[in-house]
Amino acid sequence: MKDILGQAIADHFHHSSSAKLRVHTRWGQRADGQPIGSTTEIMPLKTYFRDAGDMPELEWIALQHCRGKILDIGAGAGSHSLLLQRMGLEVTALDISPLNAAIIKERGVKKVLRRDFFTLQPGPGASNASRPSTRKDGRYDTLLLLMNGIGLVATLEGLRLFLQKAHALLRPGGALVFDSSDVAYLFHGRPPKKGPYYGEVNYQYEYRRQRTDWFNWLFIDKRTLRRIAKKEGWKMQVLWENKFDQYLVELRPVQ
Numbered sequence: 001m002k003d004i005l006g007q008a009i010a011d012h013f014h015h016s017s018s019a020k021l022r023v024h025t026r027w028g029q030r031a032d033g034q035p036i037g038s039t040t041e042i043m044p045l046k047t048y049f050r051d052a053g054d055m056p057e058l059e060w061i062a063l064q065h066c067r068g069k070i071l072d073i074g075a076g077a078g079s080h081s082l083l084l085q086r087m088g089l090e091v092t093a094l095d096i097s098p099l100n101a102a103i104i105k106e107r108g109v110k111k112v113l114r115r116d117f118f119t120l121q122p123g124p125g126a127s128n129a130s131r132p133s134t135r136k137d138g139r140y141d142t143l144l145l146l147m148n149g150i151g152l153v154a155t156l157e158g159l160r161l162f163l164q165k166a167h168a169l170l171r172p173g174g175a176l177v178f179d180s181s182d183v184a185y186l187f188h189g190r191p192p193k194k195g196p197y198y199g200e201v202n203y204q205y206e207y208r209r210q211r212t213d214w215f216n217w218l219f220i221d222k223r224t225l226r227r228i229a230k231k232e233g234w235k236m237q238v239l240w241e242n243k244f245d246q247y248l249v250e251l252r253p254v255q
Contacts, residue, residue, distance in 0.1 A: 004205045004212050006099030009077050012045035013103050021045055022206040026214075027186050029195050035202070037186060047147075048077040055083070058248050059146055061240050062177050063087070065250055068141025071169070073117055074149040078104030085109060092140075094120075113137070117152070118161070122168045139171045145178040154216035156197050156228065163232040167253050175252050176234070182221035182245035197224070222247055 004021075011017035021043045028036025055063075063083060068090070072081045075093035077100065084091040085108075092111040093104045101114035113120075115137075123138040143166050145152075153162045166176050183199055184191045191198035199219040205212045222238065229236045234251040241247035 002210060002212055003097050003099055004207045004210055006097035006103075008045055008205075008207045009048055010099045010103055012049070013077065013106070017208065019208045024204040024206060024211075026202045027183070028192060028198060036192075048079065050079050052083060058179055058240050058246070062144065062146055062179065062248055065175070065177050065239060066091075066142045066144055067175070068171070069138070070142040070144055071140045073143060073145045074152055075104055075109075075112075076100060076147070078107050078109045078112075080144065080146055081109045082107060118165055120165075120169060137169075139169055139174075141171050141174045143170065143174070143176045145176075148180055148217075148219065150178040150180055151201075151217035151219060153218050155200050155218060156220070156224070158216075159218060159220065159225075159228055160232055163229065163234060163251075167233065170253065173252075175250050177239075177248070177250050179246065179248045180218075180220050180225065181247065183219045184221065184245070199224075221245070222249075225249070 008019070008021040011019065022040055023043050024038070024040050026035035026038040030036055059080065063080065066084060066089060070084055070089055070091040072084070072091055072093045075081050075095045078093050081091045081093035081104065091109070092113055093109045094113045094115060094117060095101050095104065096114065096116050098114055101112050104112050120137045150159070150162075153159045170176070183201065187198060199221065201217050201219060202214050203217045204214045226236050229251055233254050235254055237250045239248045239250055
């Protein structure tokens, strides 16, 4: 996939383009395979560069629940990592995009990993490591995903695999902190019961006349998340929620 989001973030940081980042979205599936609905929106790039005064309540609460050695997964432009670093915490910003990783470093984050989360190898003492590796990335006390970063898992099955990987990367007593939302409103409160899970939304980025391929992004309701988390050996605590079905959770492995 073309690194269109990374290019848009880099251009905004360097003031080298005034082009708009468009996000095409489609959701649901009719009997003929076509989406039930679709939309196109402009994503304000300044959102990725928020400072302390611009952080919404949800994100502040999430940052306050970070402890010890932190991995900021899907760090984007690194704004959350920067704040955690300024708070005196040990944080590593993780992003798969080479352009994002470069911007994060340029903004002053000390520890940056340009990797796919699923390729990380836990350090010594991790009971869930599936195979030995000569490269160890260590383990963490907090795994953080904000701005619906958990969506990167794409599907409910992807979430199960993510939780298994996260368990291996956490130190004893560690926690997973992330936000999501229930998108049943897209279906007027009556999401389909058949077919793919209704929160598995399709996205496509468009920037400077280039488009990514379509890709899945997961939005998950609290009830489904709690059920999957329990099955995978996690206990869930809701830290924050609002009337629009957006919420923040902390997951901890069941000891």
